[in-house]
Amino acid sequence: MEILNHDIIILGSGLAGMTSAIHASRKSGNRLEIAIISKLHAMRSHSVAAEGGISGVLYPEYNKDSFDLHAYDTIKGSDYLADQDAVEILVENAPKEIIFYDHLGVPWNREEGGRVAQRPFGGMSIPRTAFAADKTGFFMMRSLYDEILSMNNIHIYHEHFTTSLLSKSGKFIGVVAIDLSTGNARLFRGKACIIATGGASRAYKFTTTSHASTGDGTALAYRSGFNLKDMEFVQFHPTALVPSGILITEAARGEGGYLYNSEGKRFMERYAKSKMELAPRDIISKAIITEIKEGRGLLHEESKLRYINLDMRHLDPKKIDERLPMIKDITIKMLGIDPAKDPIPVRPAAHFTMGGIDTDKKGRMSMGNGNESVGFWAVGEAGCVSVHGANRLGSNSLSQCSVWGRIVGEDVADYALKENSLSDGGVVREAEIEEARIAKMLDSNGKNNPYEIKEELTSTMDELVYVYRTTDGLRSALKKISELKNSFADIHLDDKGKIFNTNLRDVLELENILDIAHVITEAALNRTESRGAHSMVEFPKRDDKNWLKHTILSKGDTSDNITYLPVTITRWQPEERKY
Amino acid sequence: MRASRFMILLYVCMVGIPVLLLIYAFSYLFSQLFIERLVLAIIAFGLILYGILSFVDVYARKKGVNPHEVQIKLRFLERKKIEEGAPSLGKEGEKVVNLKIKRFNPDKKGLEESSYKMFADSLTTVLDMLLGVKASKDSTLAMRYSCRMGICGSCGMVVNGKPVLACETNVFKNLEKDEISVEPMQGHALLRDLVTDFDDFFEKHSSIKPGLYRVDEKEKYEPTKPYYQSKAELDKFLPYSYCIMCGLCVDACPVSNTNKDFLGPQALSQVYRYNADSRDQKGLRRIFDVDTLDGVWGCEFAGACSEVCPKGVDPATAIQLLKAELSKNLLKED
Numbered sequence: 001m002e003i004l005n006h007d008i009i010i011l012g013s014g015l016a017g018m019t020s021a022i023h024a025s026r027k028s029g030n031r032l033e034i035a036i037i038s039k040l041h042a043m044r045s046h047s048v049a050a051e052g053g054i055s056g057v058l059y060p061e062y063n064k065d066s067f068d069l070h071a072y073d074t075i076k077g078s079d080y081l082a083d084q085d086a087v088e089i090l091v092e093n094a095p096k097e098i099i100f101y102d103h104l105g106v107p108w109n110r111e112e113g114g115r116v117a118q119r120p121f122g123g124m125s126i127p128r129t130a131f132a133a134d135k136t137g138f139f140m141m142r143s144l145y146d147e148i149l150s151m152n153n154i155h156i157y158h159e160h161f162t163t164s165l166l167s168k169s170g171k172f173i174g175v176v177a178i179d180l181s182t183g184n185a186r187l188f189r190g191k192a193c194i195i196a197t198g199g200a201s202r203a204y205k206f207t208t209t210s211h212a213s214t215g216d217g218t219a220l221a222y223r224s225g226f227n228l229k230d231m232e233f234v235q236f237h238p239t240a241l242v243p244s245g246i247l248i249t250e251a252a253r254g255e256g257g258y259l260y261n262s263e264g265k266r267f268m269e270r271y272a273k274s275k276m277e278l279a280p281r282d283i284i285s286k287a288i289i290t291e292i293k294e295g296r297g298l299l300h301e302e303s304k305l306r307y308i309n310l311d312m313r314h315l316d317p318k319k320i321d322e323r324l325p326m327i328k329d330i331t332i333k334m335l336g337i338d339p340a341k342d343p344i345p346v347r348p349a350a351h352f353t354m355g356g357i358d359t360d361k362k363g364r365m366s367m368g369n370g371n372e373s374v375g376f377w378a379v380g381e382a383g384c385v386s387v388h389g390a391n392r393l394g395s396n397s398l399s400q401c402s403v404w405g406r407i408v409g410e411d412v413a414d415y416a417l418k419e420n421s422l423s424d425g426g427v428v429r430e431a432e433i434e435e436a437r438i439a440k441m442l443d444s445n446g447k448n449n450p451y452e453i454k455e456e457l458t459s460t461m462d463e464l465v466y467v468y469r470t471t472d473g474l475r476s477a478l479k480k481i482s483e484l485k486n487s488f489a490d491i492h493l494d495d496k497g498k499i500f501n502t503n504l505r506d507v508l509e510l511e512n513i514l515d516i517a518h519v520i521t522e523a524a525l526n527r528t529e530s531r532g533a534h535s536m537v538e539f540p541k542r543d544d545k546n547w548l549k550h551t552i553l554s555k556g557d558t559s560d561n562i563t564y565l566p567v568t569i570t571r572w573q574p575e576e577r578k579y
Numbered sequence: 580m581r582a583s584r585f586m587i588l589l590y591v592c593m594v595g596i597p598v599l600l601l602i603y604a605f606s607y608l609f610s611q612l613f614i615e616r617l618v619l620a621i622i623a624f625g626l627i628l629y630g631i632l633s634f635v636d637v638y639a640r641k642k643g644v645n646p647h648e649v650q651i652k653l654r655f656l657e658r659k660k661i662e663e664g665a666p667s668l669g670k671e672g673e674k675v676v677n678l679k680i681k682r683f684n685p686d687k688k689g690l691e692e693s694s695y696k697m698f699a700d701s702l703t704t705v706l707d708m709l710l711g712v713k714a715s716k717d718s719t720l721a722m723r724y725s726c727r728m729g730i731c732g733s734c735g736m737v738v739n740g741k742p743v744l745a746c747e748t749n750v751f752k753n754l755e756k757d758e759i760s761v762e763p764m765q766g767h768a769l770l771r772d773l774v775t776d777f778d779d780f781f782e783k784h785s786s787i788k789p790g791l792y793r794v795d796e797k798e799k800y801e802p803t804k805p806y807y808q809s810k811a812e813l814d815k816f817l818p819y820s821y822c823i824m825c826g827l828c829v830d831a832c833p834v835s836n837t838n839k840d841f842l843g844p845q846a847l848s849q850v851y852r853y854n855a856d857s858r859d860q861k862g863l864r865r866i867f868d869v870d871t872l873d874g875v876w877g878c879e880f881a882g883a884c885s886e887v888c889p890k891g892v893d894p895a896t897a898i899q900l901l902k903a904e905l906s907k908n909l910l911k912e913d
Binding site: 022026036040041043044045046049058096098099100102103105108109110112114115118135139142143146147149150158159181211214243244246247302320326328330333334335355363437449450451452455493494495497499501502503504541 | 747
C-alpha cells in the first residue's frame with residue numbers, strides 16, 4: 001500500500017477545512033506539511049452552496065450594532081442550548097473573518113461609499129449579514145482555494161474517500177483513504193487530524209444539501225468511539241424549493257419576501273407577530289408544517305408534495321437581479337418560474353446538523369467511556385462547540401466555520417510543531433486490515449440493492465424524524481433503521497471495477513448515513529422536551545429544569561451510551577423565547 | 580392509508596377467492612354447514628377490515644392533512660412499471676424517454692453506448708435521470724455530481740452535442756423524438772464513463788497563480804479593516820469571478836482541443852478576474868506571465884467558451900481585454 005507522510009491531515013475541503021489549513025500553515029511559518037483530503041474536487045465541497053451571507057458586527061459606530069446584541073440574538077435563537085462562552089468567541093472574532101475574506105478577494109456587495117453591505121436575517125435584531133449576492137459560500141470557497149494554491153506546503157488530494165481513522169492507544173497515527181481515480185487504498189500518516197467533513201443532512205431525502213453531505217467524518221468518529229453532541233437537533237430550513245429541495249436563501253425574506261398560505265394570508269402573523277418572515281428557522285418551519293397539517297397548504301401536482309408560497313413579486317426586480325441572481329436563475333431553470341412574476345413553492349427541508357462531534361472550545365475531540373485521545377480535532381458543521389445550540393441562526397454558520405477554522409488551525413499547528421516524529425507502531429498492519437475490509441465490501445454479492453436501502457432510509461427520516469416528532473414515530477423509525485442496517489449486511493455491489501467506482505463510494509456513504517440516522521433518532525427519542533429544532537408532540541414545552549443540558553452520545557460495545565454535559569451560561573439567563 | 584386499504588381488497592381477491600375455490604373442491608370431505616360458516620367468516624373478516632380502515636381514513640382526513648402524503652416508495656415502483664412498458668404512461672406530462680449514454684471504457688480505451696428507458700416528467704433534469712439509472716438499472720455508471728443546483732461545477736457533460744451542466748438541464752426541453760443523448764466532455768482526458776480527468780485543467784488554473792496578491796502580508800492574514808472598493812470597481816471584475824471550474828469552456832474551445840499547451844479560456848479568464856480587482860497589488864506581472872503564444876495570444880476568438888459557460892462568465896471578452904491591456908503597455912514601453 002502506498003504510504004504518504006504529512007504533519008497534519010485535514011478531512012474535508014469546505015470552508016472549515018480550507019481555513020484551518022491556511023491558518024495551520026501560517027502559524028507554522030509554512031513549515032508543516034498539510035494534506036487536505038477531499039472526496040470531491042476540493043473546490044466543490046458543499047460550502048459552495050451557502051447563499052445568504054456571513055454574520056458579524058462590522059460597523060458598530062454606524063449602525064449601533066454590538067457584540068452583546070449579536071451574542072444575545074444567537075443565544076436566544078439557540079433556545080438557550082448554546083454554550084455562551086463559545087458564542088462570545090464567535091461574535092468577537094466574526095468581523096475579523098469577514099475582513100479576511102475581503103483580503104482574499106471575495107466580491108462583497110458594497111454600499112455607496114465602499115462600505116461592505118449587510119442585510120437582515122432571521123432572528124438577528126440588526127442587518128449584520130455581509131453577502132456577495134446570493135453566492136456567498138461559493139465566492140469564499142473560490143478565494144480560499146486560490147489562496148491555498150499559493151502555499152506549497154498544503155497538498156490537496158482530490159477525490160479521496162477516507163474510510164477509517166487509525167490511532168494507537170488513543171493517539172492519532174493516520175487515515176486510510178481510497179483514491180477514487182485508481183481505486184487504490186492509500187495510507188496517510190500524520191501527527192494530527194482535523195475532521196471538517198460537514199453536515200449529514202443526506203440522511204434525509206428532502207434536503208437542501210448536496211449529494212455529498214453524508215456526514216462521513218461524523219460517522220467515522222462515532223464508529224471510532226468518539227463523543228457526539230446534540231445530534232437530535234437537525235435544522236429544517238423553511239424555504240426549500242419543491243420538489244427538488246434546492247435551497248431558497250433566507251435572504252429572499254431578508255430582502256422583503258413574504259410567505260403565504262393557500263388562503264392568501266401571511267400566516268407568520270399567527271406564530272411570530274413581531275418578526276414575521278424573519279423569525280428564526282425552527283419557528284417558521286413549525287409554522288409551515290402546522291399550516292399544511294391544518295389544510296392551508298397547496299398541492300404540488302408533479303410531486304404530490306404540500307407547500308406554501310414564497311412571494312417576492314412586490315420587490316423591485318432590480319433588487320432581485322442584484323442581490324438574489326442565483327435564486328432567480330434556479331427557479332427559472334428548474335421550474336420555469338420567475339420570482340419577479342410568480343410565487344415560489346417551498347417547504348421545510350433538512351438543512352444543517354446543529355449537533356456533531358463533541359469538541360471543546362479549541363475544537364479538540366473527546367472519547368466516550370472515559371477513554372483518552374490525542375491528536376483529533378473537529379471543526380465546522382462536523383463539529384459541535386456548541387454555538388448553535390438547538391437552532392442555528394442563518395449566516396452564523398459561515399462565521400462559525402471561519403472563526404474556528406482559525407482557532408483549530410492554530411491550535412493544531414502548535415501541537416504538530418511540538419510532536420517530534422510520526423509514530424510507527426503497527427500503523428501499516430492496521431491500514432492493511434482496513435484495505436481488506438474494503439476489498440471484502442467490493443466483493444458483496446448479496447440480495448439487497450443499496451440504492452433501495454438508501455431510498456427507504458431517507459424516506460423514513462423524512463416521515464418520522466422531521467419537524468414534529470412523536471415517541472411512537474421515533475420508535476418505529478429506530479426499528480426501521482435497524483432493519484435497514486441488517487439489509488445492508490447483505491447488499492450487492494455491482495461495480496467491481498477499480499477506476500472511479502462510484503458504486504463503492506455510494507455504499508460507503510450509505511454505511512455512514514445509516515449510522516447518522518440511527519444516532520439522530522436515538523438522541524431525539526431520548527430528549528423528552530421541545531427545544532429549538534427538536535419538537536416532540538407529547539412534550540410541547542421547553543423543560544429547563546430537566547433538559548438544559550447537552551446530549552453526549554458514544555458507541556458502546558452493545559448499545560450506545562448517553563450522558564449529559566451542562567450548558568455554559570455566562571450572562572444571559574434562559575427566558576421565554578418569543579418573537 | 581388508501582394504499583393499504585387497496586392492499587386488503589387485493590388480498591381478499593387474490594388470496595381469499597382461490598382459497599374458497601379450493602375449499603369447495605374438497606367440500607365432500609366436510610359438512611355443508613361448516614363450509615358455509617367458513618365462507619361467511621372469511622367474507623365478514625374482509626369487510627370488517629375494510630370498514631375499519633375506511634373509518635380510520637375518514638378520521639385522519641378530518642384531523643388534518645398528512646404533510647407526507649407523497650408515497651415515495653409507491654412512486655418508485657410505479658415509475659419502474661412505467662419504464663418497463665406497462666400499457667398506460669401514467670399521467671399527462673409524463674413520458675418514457677430513451678436515454679443514450681456514451682461511456683468511456685478505460686480497459687478498452689474507447690466509448691461504448693448504452694441506452695436506458697427512463698421515466699421523466701416536466702421537471703426531470705438530466706442528472707435526475709442519470710441518478711435513476713444508477714439506482715435502478717445499472718449502478719456501475721460513473722459520473723460526477725454533487726450540489727445539483729449549478730454551483731459546484733461537478734456535472735459538466737455533453738447533452739445532445741452541447742456542453743452543459745447535467746443538473747440544470749431539463750429533459751423535456753432537450754428531447755429529440757423522445758430521445759436524449761449524453762456523453763463525456765471529450766476536450767479533457769477521459770477516466771471512465773462520463774468522468775473526465777481534471778488534472779491538466781487544475782494544473783493550468785494553478786499555473787497562473789490565482790489569488791489576490793497583497794504586499795502587506797500581516798494585514799492580509801491578521802486583518803483589521805476592509806479595503807476600500809467602489810461599486811464601479813466591483814463591477815469591473817464581478818462577472819469574471821462567477822467561474823465554477825466546471826471545465827465546459829475548455830471542452831468547447833477549438834484551440835484547447837488541438838493545442839494541449841494552450842492555457843485555455845478558464846485560466847485566462849481568471850488572470851483577468853484578479854487583474855481587474857482594484858484590491859490586487861500584483862500589477863502587470865500577472866498579465867506579463869501570460870503574454871505568450873500558449874497564453875493570451877493562443878486564443879483565436881472563436882467565442883465558444885463564452886457561449887457554453889453556464890454561469891455567464893465571458894472568457895472570450897476577458898482574453899481580448901488582456902490582449903488590449905498588453906498592447907497598451909507594449910506601446911507605452913516603446
